[in-house]
Amino acid sequence: LAPQSASSIALGMETLALRISRSQHNALQLATFLDNHPKVAKVFYPGIADHPQHFLAREYLNDGY
Secondary structure, three states: OOHHHHHHHHHHHHHHHHHHHHHHHHHHHHHHHOOOOOOOOOOOOOOOOOOOHHHHHHHOOOOOO
């Protein structure tokens, strides 16, 4: 592994948890917005309470959907 590649991987790993957390938060905000939009018929996202498997997502997925 080249030194520059190793450095890039290490830097990426340091910020991975934050990037995933923010991505989950943004996805939930977008899904909620679309779920409430009058021109959107249906949103399939387990983070929304009316999703059929929402209870499973809450049980198995920690800190986000």
